[in-house]
Amino acid sequence: MAQSMTLARPYARAAFEKAKQDGSIDQWSTALLSLASYVEQDQVRDFIVHPGLSQDAQAETLLQLSGDDVRGDEITNFLSMLAQNDRLVVLPEISALFEQHKAEQEQSLDVSVTSAFELSDQEKETLASALKTKLNKNIQLTTTVDKALIGGVVIHAGDMTIDGSVRGRLQKLSETMGS
Known part of the structure; x- marks a missing residue:
């Protein structure tokens, strides 16, 4: 690729x-x-x-x-x-x-949010607003639900990934304990 x-x-x-x-x-x-x-x-x-x-x-x-x-x-x-x-x-x-x-020309960014549970409209707006402030771009937010995350969210914004899921934290903990 x-x-x-x-x-x-x-x-x-x-x-x-x-x-x-x-x-x-x-x-x-x-x-x-x-x-x-x-x-x-x-x-x-x-x-x-x-x-x-x-x-x-x-x-x-x-x-x-x-x-x-x-x-x-x-x-x-x-x-x-x-x-x-x-x-x-x-x-x-x-x-x-x-x-x-x-x-980039339009100063916008497609952001994909995967969460363990359905996000409310207020949570989506808050997240989009925070990302707009942090990234200084207009945000087009799409959300999906993945119960395997257990809790939290995984955010994909361009080439940046923020893993705030319980599953991600458990994997990091497992890797830390294994080394």
């Missing part, structure tokens, strides 16, 4: 800069998310990397699958360039990095 991210980084940056220059960030975002969703499917990925399929046919296949989600010559040319450079398989990483650039 690290190698895929390394390969995807310059393409994502170039796509974002072009989208920003043209004022079409949302259009590019939709297109890349759609293309990435198809490439993540095993059958599609296996088909587009088949050695008997030309690079033009690989790009055309993805364009046909994505339908109206991919519009515009610039995005089509970008897809063709990825095919020519054998980089179609890193479209999910390109899309993820593009979304990171978009979030």
Whole structure:
């Protein structure tokens, strides 16, 4: 995965800069998310990397699958360039990095909170407010419940993870006692 991210980084940056220059960030975002969703499917990925399929046919296949989600010559040319450079398989990483650039541009951050129990609306608001203050960004909070945490929460914000769960604390304690 690290190698895929390394390969995807310059393409994502170039796509974002072009989208920003043209004022079409949302259009590019939709297109890349759609293309990435198809490439993540095993059958599609296996088909587009088949050695008997030309690079033009690989790009055309993805364009046909994505339908109206991919519009515009610039995005089509970008897809063709990825095919020519054998980089179609890193479209999910390109899309993820593009979304990171978009979030930085918008000064927003997607935060995932996993808790042992359902959080009340007040708790969500308090948590989002505290994170907004700490990270100096607008926060889009999504929550999930995982009873295996026993208690507490695990917060994923960008590349930062805060494990305040009982399960996480017990694991740390176990590791400390084991060493």
